[in-house]
Amino acid sequence: MKYFNERLYDVAPYTPGEQPSSKDRVIKLNxxxxxxxxxxxxxxxxxxxxxEGLLKKYPNPNSSKLCEEIANKEGISKEQVLVTxxxxxxxxxxxxxxxxxxxxVVAPYPTYSLYPVLTELALNxxxxxxxxxxxxxxxxxxxxxSAKGKLLTFASPNAPTGILERKQELLDLISSFKxxxxxxxAYIDFAPNGSSLIQEINRHPNLFVSRTFSKSYSLAGLRxxxxxxxxxxxxxxxxxxxxxxxGMLEQAIALEALKDQPYFLSNVQKIIQSREELTQQLSKLGxxxxxxxxxxxxxxxxxxxxxIDLFEHLKKSNILVRYFSDAISKDYIRISIGSKExxxxxxxxxxxxxxxxxx
Amino acid sequence: MKYFNERLYDVAPYTPGEQPSSKDRVIKLNxxxxxxxxxxxxxxxxxxxxxEGLLKKYPNPNSSKLCEEIANKEGISKEQVLVTxxxxxxxxxxxxxxxxxxxxVVAPYPTYSLYPVLTELALNxxxxxxxxxxxxxxxxxxxxxSAKGKLLTFASPNAPTGILERKQELLDLISSFKxxxxxxxAYIDFAPNGSSLIQEINRHPNLFVSRTFSKSYSLAGLRxxxxxxxxxxxxxxxxxxxxxxxGMLEQAIALEALKDQPYFLSNVQKIIQSREELTQQLSKLGxxxxxxxxxxxxxxxxxxxxxIDLFEHLKKSNILVRYFSDAISKDYIRISIGSKExxxxxxxxxxxxxxxxxx
Numbered sequence: 114m115k116y117f118n119e120r121l122y123d124v125a126p127y128t129p130g131e132q133p134s135s136k137d138r139v140i141k142l143n144x145x146x147x148x149x150x151x152x153x154x155x156x157x158x159x160x161x162x163x164x165e166g167l168l169k170k171y172p173n174p175n176s177s178k179l180c181e182e183i184a185n186k187e188g189i190s191k192e193q194v195l196v197t198x199x200x201x202x203x204x205x206x207x208x209x210x211x212x213x214x215x216x217x218v219v220a221p222y223p224t225y226s227l228y229p230v231l232t233e234l235a236l237n238x239x240x241x242x243x244x245x246x247x248x249x250x251x252x253x254x255x256x257x258x259s260a261k262g263k264l265l266t267f268a269s270p271n272a273p274t275g276i277l278e279r280k281q282e283l284l285d286l287i288s289s290f291k292x293x294x295x296x297x298x299a300y301i302d303f304a305p306n307g308s309s310l311i312q313e314i315n316r317h318p319n320l321f322v323s324r325t326f327s328k329s330y331s332l333a334g335l336r337x338x339x340x341x342x343x344x345x346x347x348x349x350x351x352x353x354x355x356x357x358x359x360g361m362l363e364q365a366i367a368l369e370a371l372k373d374q375p376y377f378l379s380n381v382q383k384i385i386q387s388r389e390e391l392t393q394q395l396s397k398l399g400x401x402x403x404x405x406x407x408x409x410x411x412x413x414x415x416x417x418x419x420x421i422d423l424f425e426h427l428k429k430s431n432i433l434v435r436y437f438s439d440a441i442s443k444d445y446i447r448i449s450i451g452s453k454e455x456x457x458x459x460x461x462x463x464x465x466x467x468x469x470x471x472x
Numbered sequence: 473m474k475y476f477n478e479r480l481y482d483v484a485p486y487t488p489g490e491q492p493s494s495k496d497r498v499i500k501l502n503x504x505x506x507x508x509x510x511x512x513x514x515x516x517x518x519x520x521x522x523x524e525g526l527l528k529k530y531p532n533p534n535s536s537k538l539c540e541e542i543a544n545k546e547g548i549s550k551e552q553v554l555v556t557x558x559x560x561x562x563x564x565x566x567x568x569x570x571x572x573x574x575x576x577v578v579a580p581y582p583t584y585s586l587y588p589v590l591t592e593l594a595l596n597x598x599x600x601x602x603x604x605x606x607x608x609x610x611x612x613x614x615x616x617x618s619a620k621g622k623l624l625t626f627a628s629p630n631a632p633t634g635i636l637e638r639k640q641e642l643l644d645l646i647s648s649f650k651x652x653x654x655x656x657x658a659y660i661d662f663a664p665n666g667s668s669l670i671q672e673i674n675r676h677p678n679l680f681v682s683r684t685f686s687k688s689y690s691l692a693g694l695r696x697x698x699x700x701x702x703x704x705x706x707x708x709x710x711x712x713x714x715x716x717x718x719g720m721l722e723q724a725i726a727l728e729a730l731k732d733q734p735y736f737l738s739n740v741q742k743i744i745q746s747r748e749e750l751t752q753q754l755s756k757l758g759x760x761x762x763x764x765x766x767x768x769x770x771x772x773x774x775x776x777x778x779x780i781d782l783f784e785h786l787k788k789s790n791i792l793v794r795y796f797s798d799a800i801s802k803d804y805i806r807i808s809i810g811s812k813e814x815x816x817x818x819x820x821x822x823x824x825x826x827x828x829x830x831x
Binding site: 114116117118119120121122124126127129132141144146147148149150151155156159162163164166167168169170171172173174198199201202205209210211212213214227234236237263291292293318319327331332333334335336346349350351352353355356357358359360361362363366 | 473475476477478479480481483485486488489491500503505506507508509510514515518521522523525526527528529530531532533557558560561564568569570571572573586593595596622650651652677678686690691692693694695705708709710711712714715716717718719720721722725
């Protein structure tokens with residue numbers, strides 16, 4: 114007997130990047146985590162919650178203090194912020210809120226591979242139109258503008274390319290799109306200052322911007338993200354969140370991490386510097402490295418090397434990177450920027466392999 | 473312009489019980505939290521995660537260790553367990569997984585007031601048939617068995633009554649229902665041993681049992697729950713969870729709390745004892761106290777007292793309890809069992825008020 118919505122049976126689940134056990138001695142450059150630990154200041158607030166036994170009580174249902182701090186930092190009102198269980202929950206809520214029966218989602222392709230899964234998980238016949246990137250891996254604005262749908266979603270910077278599109282082109286696209294638009298800024302903190310679209314929210318009533326503490330704040334293990342839009346939009350999508358969707362420790366830790374801007378900025382700076390160094394080194398070795406504004410690089414090896422072979426070789430050397438098999442990505446591998454030391458080890462292995470292949 | 477699924481606009485959001493600021497000196501007996509702190513053993517595992525900076529990495533996506541511990545404790549396989557961000561997420565996932573366009577949910581009434589909200593939040597025209605409790609506040613099995621739907625959901629023990637239905641009657645109902653059945657065991661640890669339906673899972677392919685760490689494990693602030701069913705059912709509904717739905721600290725803390733059974737059992741025993749004492753005291757004062765198998769009691773004051781007045785009076789005395797205005801509940805107030813001291817203060821206030829009203 115079939116107990117479920119009939120569409121559930123055919124859904125292919127999302128596959129996150131491999132998570133080796135923490136005991137494996139692996140250099141993990143496959144899921145764009147931050148190589149540096151989160152702010153040391155979080156320890157104190159955690160100790161205080163535990164020693165007072167506060168976990169026995171429900172958390173603040175709206176993550177109010179964290180909302181306020183985010184709003185202050187961005188110069189918006191706290192009613193424009195919804196804090197979520199990772200930005201994954203923000204995306205899931207938005208897709209559910211927007212999509213009615215047989216609606217269309219529009220997205221560039223390739224991009225974050227969760228968007229097609231979320232579309233299918235609406236379980237109501239909604240489908241996604243994937244608009245291929247141009248040959249230079251930039252958005253195809255002509256095709257995106259002619260696509261029609263209830264929701265347009267893209268990542269800025271995009272994944273897996275790391276490319277940051279020009280702001281004015283994004284804004285023109287948002288203005289022309291007759292539906293809701295999600296700009297997923299998971300990696301925006303690694304892009305130049307002023308790249309975010311949050312400041313444009315009040316001029317674009319259809320715009321949602323999502324963010325996460327997973328990458329730039331070194332808190333992938335915590336699960337806190339947020340989404341920003343107009344007050345009216347946030348009020349509506351909030352109906353879909355679980356009453357207590359973000360735990361007490363999560364709220365407190367994210368708040369402390371956000372307050373510790375000097376630590377955050379110094380970490381981000383280190384990663385940007387490693388990214389630029391690795392980009393130069395690999396370019397010299399004959400790799401094409403897509404100019405990245407994120408904490409990862411998308412690299413095409415020289416002709417003598419198959420990307421999948423390099424991926425497998427690195428894996429055997431206990432270095433995990435990411436390979437995607439779609440038509441555009443198949444010529445590349447994606448490498449998360451690790452610590453300075455991890456980048457050196459990675460580059461050493463790649464160099465050794467490349468030289469061997471060229472002999 | 474309307475950006476959302478048109479059904480979203482009319483949804484009335486779920487209202488959780490009031491959460492006063494932790495600085496208010498309030499005796500909080502309105503949301504069935506545990507008055508005692510969680511196991512002191514959780515501190516060590518949290519310290520270890522923080523001092524090793526592990527939060528920078530993604531958590532285990534399937535809460536594997538916690539699943540295994542739950543499976544071992546219940547004598548089932550770990551593939552039968554899905555760990556969630558509070559049992560709220562388990563419920564939300566199950567409703568979304570089951571409900572197609574215009575499907576029906578069946579539930580006794582009153583019960584946990586989230587069920588109607590989750591039905592509406594499917595945003596696909598699904599509706600709920602509320603089957604009123606009998607005059608003695610027990611389930612109306614004749615009416616429940618004749619109701620047809622895609623999902624039957626009930627709480628065991630029920631809320632806000634605290635009543636535990638007879639196991640054989642529940643099993644007969646589950647066998648006769650032609651659809652999925654959710655047995656929500658948020659309060660089962662306060663009921664006599666052997667009351668759970670988890671042991672019946674393998675005999676009832678349509679049965680799901682949800683649990684939470686919020687109540688009996690004193691971890692409402694943490695947000696961890698789980699749902700148990702057949703391996704096939706769990707595999708299907710897992711498609712709907714976010715990739716990393718439970719954070720690293722949550723997984724580790726819940727695991728430690730679960731392992732510390734002596735502490736857990738002693739806490740539960742204290743609450744049961746306080747519940748029985750308060751039941752006796754209030755009964756002597758002329759209240760009708762519904763026999764409770766949960767960590768709260770549902771009490772009808774003597775004729776001279778309006779429940780809503782007593783609720784307001786207690787609130788003025790900084791004691792929060794819960795009042796529900798539906799046709800059946802309106803004659804009662806629901807009181808969560810606090811610490812021994814909190815119960816004494818509460819009883820003192822009620823006694824004082826009752827004597828004043830009888831003069």
